[in-house]
Amino acid sequence: MTQQGMPHRSAHHADALLRPLAVFDGVDDALIAAFAQAARYRILAKGQMLYLQDDPAESFYVLLRGWVKCFRETFDGKEAITDIVPAGQMLGDDAASRGHYSTSAQAVEETELLVLPLALLSDAMRTDHQLVLNLLEQHLLHQNRQRREIEHLSLQNASQRIGCFLLRLCHDRQDSRVTLHLPYDKTLIAARLGMQPETFSRALATLKKQTGIAMDGPVATITDVDALARYSCSECTASFPCED
Amino acid sequence: MTQQGMPHRSAHHADALLRPLAVFDGVDDALIAAFAQAARYRILAKGQMLYLQDDPAESFYVLLRGWVKCFRETFDGKEAITDIVPAGQMLGDDAASRGHYSTSAQAVEETELLVLPLALLSDAMRTDHQLVLNLLEQHLLHQNRQRREIEHLSLQNASQRIGCFLLRLCHDRQDSRVTLHLPYDKTLIAARLGMQPETFSRALATLKKQTGIAMDGPVATITDVDALARYSCSECTASFPCED
DNA sequence: CGACGTATTGACTCGGCTCAAAACCTGTGG
DNA sequence: CCACAGGTTTTGAGCCGAGTCAATACGTCG
Numbered sequence: 001m002t003q004q005g006m007p008h009r010s011a012h013h014a015d016a017l018l019r020p021l022a023v024f025d026g027v028d029d030a031l032i033a034a035f036a037q038a039a040r041y042r043i044l045a046k047g048q049m050l051y052l053q054d055d056p057a058e059s060f061y062v063l064l065r066g067w068v069k070c071f072r073e074t075f076d077g078k079e080a081i082t083d084i085v086p087a088g089q090m091l092g093d094d095a096a097s098r099g100h101y102s103t104s105a106q107a108v109e110e111t112e113l114l115v116l117p118l119a120l121l122s123d124a125m126r127t128d129h130q131l132v133l134n135l136l137e138q139h140l141l142h143q144n145r146q147r148r149e150i151e152h153l154s155l156q157n158a159s160q161r162i163g164c165f166l167l168r169l170c171h172d173r174q175d176s177r178v179t180l181h182l183p184y185d186k187t188l189i190a191a192r193l194g195m196q197p198e199t200f201s202r203a204l205a206t207l208k209k210q211t212g213i214a215m216d217g218p219v220a221t222i223t224d225v226d227a228l229a230r231y232s233c234s235e236c237t238a239s240f241p242c243e244d
Numbered sequence: 245m246t247q248q249g250m251p252h253r254s255a256h257h258a259d260a261l262l263r264p265l266a267v268f269d270g271v272d273d274a275l276i277a278a279f280a281q282a283a284r285y286r287i288l289a290k291g292q293m294l295y296l297q298d299d300p301a302e303s304f305y306v307l308l309r310g311w312v313k314c315f316r317e318t319f320d321g322k323e324a325i326t327d328i329v330p331a332g333q334m335l336g337d338d339a340a341s342r343g344h345y346s347t348s349a350q351a352v353e354e355t356e357l358l359v360l361p362l363a364l365l366s367d368a369m370r371t372d373h374q375l376v377l378n379l380l381e382q383h384l385l386h387q388n389r390q391r392r393e394i395e396h397l398s399l400q401n402a403s404q405r406i407g408c409f410l411l412r413l414c415h416d417r418q419d420s421r422v423t424l425h426l427p428y429d430k431t432l433i434a435a436r437l438g439m440q441p442e443t444f445s446r447a448l449a450t451l452k453k454q455t456g457i458a459m460d461g462p463v464a465t466i467t468d469v470d471a472l473a474r475y476s477c478s479e480c481t482a483s484f485p486c487e488d
Numbered sequence: 489c490g491a492c493g494t495a496t497t498g499a500c501t502c503g504g505c506t507c508a509a510a511a512c513c514t515g516t517g518g
Numbered sequence: 519c520c521a522c523a524g525g526t527t528t529t530g531a532g533c534c535g536a537g538t539c540a541a542t543a544c545g546t547c548g
Contacts, residue, residue, distance in 0.1 A: 072481035
């Protein structure tokens with residue numbers, strides 16, 4: 001048994017990692033086991049590409065640790081980030097019907113993931129009803145998040161978008177005072193929110209003045225969550241606890 | 245037989261209208277018939293609301309004629325348009341799992357539609373595999389379109405967004421010269437593209453100068469489709485025939 | 489014709505982008 | 519421990535695209 005440090009050797013481990021995923025909720029054990037059997041383990045270094053937009057797709061992925069940036073780029077090198085996927089999420093599964101990836105994907109930092117054959121997913125989708133229902137459910141959630149992005153880009157200014165981003169990091173906001181660690185670079189957050197790093201910096205400064213938040217490097221302290229919500233969500237179509 | 249002018253009386257007619265929809269592709273005849281039986285016919289006047297964001301949902305709809313604007317609005321009345329649905333499309337079906345509508349919907353002009361019970365859809369989703377696969381497929385398409393919106397909002401300027409909008413109206417562009425009629429008001433197009441009417445007007449003027457297009461009221465004549473594509477798509481992540 | 493909704497044009501403001509420089513931070517090797 | 523190199527973040531100055539407010543043209547329908 002190659003137990004410690006090498007989960008890739010063990011279908012048993014992969015099984016335990018796959019089972020909690022939302023897409024596998026209520027799905028037949030045998031099917032999950034089949035996926036686990038076929039799973040390969042892989043580590044990406046920071047900045048390493050996982051796949052390229054329009055590449056023919058043969059695998060989808062489950063992130064175990066780290067972050068992956070999904071983006072598309074124009075001919076002259078500008079990029080639009082469509083998603084930054086956290087650990088515990090599935091990635092690239094939307095290629096199942098299209099046959100090629102709709103975005104490029106790159107590791108933001110050192111990242112562990114499971115590699116799974118897309119063909120297996122396509123096959124399972126043909127027969128497993130629950131699986132398809134779960135996929136549909138996930139895509140609806142994703143769609144709502146995208147809808148929110150569009151609203152924010154056209155209605156909110158830079159400071160409000162940052163505020164909204166911070167609010168979404170406060171899941172546990174029964175407390176009015178929250179301290180949290182930014183999940184990744186400010187530069188990357190800026191890109192994610194569709195603005196330049198300089199703009200991010202300045203907008204964050206005004207956000208500090210307007211609402212009572214304080215920053216110490218990558219650590220934000222929000223003294224009054226409600227004030228932040230009032231400021232950020234005033235131009236938002238969703239009322240505060242910006243539901244996912 | 246109430247044949248002409250009153251398709252709402254006839255389940256036979258509804259059947260013929262539902263069958264060509266992408267979601268019903270390959271679906272059991274009996275199931276389609278069940279939907280047709282339950283279908284009600286309705287006409288909306290221009291400007292009439294179909295449903296409101298966050299309303300409990302009991303129906304979904306199939307547009308037969310006209311256009312419906314889907315949007316959400318902020319507390320102070322600004323609105324973000326998320327979609328403008330053409331005839332032949334389904335509407336409000338995403339409420340099946342959530343139980344309430346995620347946007348408001350309003351008729352842009354006089355609009356005919358079929359009203360169908362959402363409960364029937366939910367039931368069918370529980371048992372009919374093909375239907376769920378079709379729904380998933382449709383949502384993936386929709387998601388790609390939304391992704392494109394996000395890119396455009398963050399990368400393209402006003403003129404390029406308009407150009408891209410026009411290009412998407414030229415499905416049949418083996419010909420380099422195309423004449424087309426704008427599907428609805430310029431004001432509405434402007435809102436759809438996330439800009440003010442004034443900006444739209446000015447941006448369209450520069451687009452005329454830059455590429456060889458001409459406008460006569462709501463009729464656009466594109467003399468050189470390729471030139472328009474070169475101008476509009478230079479900041480786009482998709483190469484020209486901006487696939488749907 | 490007059491009235492209303494739609495479209496354009498003008499003058500001005502302002503948010504965010506660009507280019508450039510400085511301030512920080514973090515890790516590395518002497 | 520310090521010096522240095524690399525990346526990240528901040529600050530500054532100037533510019534440009536799009537929003538705003540206001541006025542004017544254009545259509546169409548009564």
